[in-house]
Amino acid sequence: MQTFPMTRDRFHLLTPLIVSPLLLAALAGTRRAPPGWLGPAATLLVGAGLGITGLMAPRAVRLTPDALVIERFCWPAFRVPLSSLERVSRGPDAKLAGGVLRIAGVGGWFWSGGLFWVKGVGKVRAWLTRLGPTVLLTRKAGLPILLGVDDADGLLDALRALKGG
Numbered sequence: 001m002q003t004f005p006m007t008r009d010r011f012h013l014l015t016p017l018i019v020s021p022l023l024l025a026a027l028a029g030t031r032r033a034p035p036g037w038l039g040p041a042a043t044l045l046v047g048a049g050l051g052i053t054g055l056m057a058p059r060a061v062r063l064t065p066d067a068l069v070i071e072r073f074c075w076p077a078f079r080v081p082l083s084s085l086e087r088v089s090r091g092p093d094a095k096l097a098g099g100v101l102r103i104a105g106v107g108g109w110f111w112s113g114g115l116f117w118v119k120g121v122g123k124v125r126a127w128l129t130r131l132g133p134t135v136l137l138t139r140k141a142g143l144p145i146l147l148g149v150d151d152a153d154g155l156l157d158a159l160r161a162l163k164g165g
Contacts (some may be wrong), residue, residue, distance in 0.1 A: 002158050004061045004149040008110060015108040017048070045163055050109060050153035058127045061149050068129055068137070070147075078127075080106075082137050088159040092118055093147050098131040100126075111141035118146060135159070 023046065033159010055074040062069045070078040070083075092099050094112070103123070117128040121136065121144060128134070128148030135156050137145040147153050 001065075002063045004063075004151050004155045004158075006058045006111075006127070006129040007058055008057075009132070010109060011131055012111055012129055015056075016110055020050075039077075041127035051088055053106055054110045056106075056113075058080075058113070058129060061111055061147060061155060063155075063162060065162070070161070080137065080139070080145065082159075084141065085137055085140040085159075085163065086140045088156060088163060089138070090137050091153070092120070092158060094126075094128050094131050094134050094148050102126075112148075115143075115148065121146075 022023055024043070034142055053134050056072055058070050059072045066082055068080045068082065070080075072078070094100055095104065099119040101117045102112065103115040105116070105126070106112055110129075112128040113126050116124050118124050118136075124136070124144045124146045125142075126146040126148075128146070130148050130150070133152035135147045135149065135152050137147065137159075140144070147155065
């Protein structure tokens with residue numbers, strides 16, 4: 001069993017630190033808006049949503065003899081049986097602009113994930129905590145999965161060894 005960490009890069013660490021104070025300042029301005037409960041309710045709702053988003057963030061990819069498991073903070077793991085994989089390959093580099101487009105999901109709030117469009121691949125389910133090299137898992141059924149782990153080449157080599165080439 002091998003584990004490949006998914007630590008946050010500078011972009012995924014700084015985005016919440018920069019955006020949070022701006023968001024809180026904007027929400028604080030709604031305290032004076034009628035009705036009086038709107039500001040606190042909006043602050044609570046946005047805060048809860050952002051907190052849950054952070055808890056859903058991936059923290060590692062673990063390989064077992066029969067599955068790839070995406071482990072998350074305080075949220076159930078996402079399991080991909082190795083038998084469901086058709087091909088594993090080097091994915092495109094995840095970057096802020098060009099080639100990868102977020103359709104729905106999280107974009108930089110501790111991680112980036114959800115439904116993405118990748119040039120040359122199409123729609124994928126992405127799990128990224130860093131910009132840079134990725135691993136693309138093409139499945140027999142369902143959307144491909146794009147993973148951004150600390151050691152993309154190591155994960156790719158380990159998956160190929162488990163899959164037999």
